C-alpha cells in the first residue's frame with residue numbers, strides 16, 4: 001500500500017496494527033452485510049469480465065462496520081493494487097493529481113472520509129472519475145490555459161460516515177452507493193469466534209455472545225472488547241475465557257449491558273436532565289454536550305435511534321420510554 005503520507009496519523013496506532021491482523025482475508029471471511037457484498041461481487045466480476053476498471057462506488061455507514069476491509073477485498077478480487085488515502089489529509093490539488101497520475105490501469109483508489117475533502121481538491125476528482133482525465137489550469141486571468149493529463153482507468157471507492165454530506169457533483173459520479181448497517185448479534189458472535197482463532201485465544205460460546213451483544217453492532221468494538229478480555233484472561237491466568245472476564249472488561253470499559261458506552265449514556269442523560277426528555281434540537285444538544293454535531297449525528301445517534309433509545313422527529317430528538325428506563329437502571 002502506498003501513499004501512507006496521506007493517511008491521517010491515527011492516534012490509535014496500536015489499535016490499527018491489531019486491526020490489520022484481524023482484517024478478513026477473503027470474501028469468505030467477510031461476515032454479514034449481504035446486500036453490500038452481493039453488489040460488490042457483481043461489480044468486481046463484471047469488471048474482470050470486461051477487463052476494465054470497476055465502476056466507482058461509495059461505501060457509507062458508521063465507523064468500524066467494515067468499509068476499509070471491503071475495499072481491500074475489492075482490490076484483491078480485481079487482482080489490482082489498492083491505494084489508501086484519507087480525504088481530509090490531502091491539502092493540495094497537486095498531491096491528489098500526483099496520486100491519480102501514478103495509478104495503474106484497474107487500480108483501486110480508496111478515499112476514506114471522502115465527505116471531508118477540501119473542495120478545491122475534490123474538484124480534481126470530477127473529470128478524473130468521469131473521463132479518466134485531469135484538467136489542470138495553468139496561470140490566471142486571460143492568459144490561463146487548461147492542460148489535460150490522462151489518468152489510467154481506475155476505480156474510486158469512497159468511504160463516508162454519511163452519504164448525505166457529499167457534494168452533489170461528487171455523489172452523482174458514483175455508480176453505486178452502498179449502505180452499511182449495524183451487525184446482528186449472531187454475525188458479531190461469528191466475527192468474535194473467527195478473530196479469537198486468529199489471536200490464538202480460547203473463549204467459550206457464552207462469552208462470545210456476550211461480547212457480540214455489547215459491541216454496539218460494530219465489529220471494531222467487538223475486536224476492542226476481545227482484546228481487553230484477552231488481557232484479563234492472561235493476567236488472571238485462565239485458560240478459556242468465560243463470561244466473568246467479559247463482564248469485568250466491559251465494566252472497565254464502561255460499557256453497559258445494552259452495549260452503550262459513556263457517551264451514549266451521557267447523551268440520554270443530557271436529554272433528560274437539561275431538556276426534560278425532549279424534543280430537543282440537535283444543535284442545542286451538541287452544544288450542551290460540548291461535542292461536534294457530526295460526531296453525535298454520525299457516530300452515536302444512529303445506534304441510539306436503531307435500538308429505540310431515542311426517536312427523531314421534525315421537532316428534534318426525544319428520549320423514548322426505553323431510553324428513560326435505561327437511565328433509571330444505570
Ligand SMILES: Nc1ncnc2c1ncn2[C@@H]1O[C@H](COP(=O)(O)OP(=O)(O)O)[C@@H](O)[C@H]1O
Pocket residue numbers: 019020022023024029030031032033062063064065066067068069070191219220223
Ligand atoms: N464484515 C466483517 N467481517 C469480519 N470482520 C469485520 C467485518 N467488518 C469489519 N470487521 C472487523 O472490524 C475491523 C474494522 O473494520 P474496518 O473495515 O476498518 O471498518 P471501517 O473502515 O468501516 O471503519 C476490521 O479490522 C475487522 O477485523
Ligand SMILES: [Mg+2]
Pocket residue numbers: 064067068069112159
Ligand atoms: Mg475505515
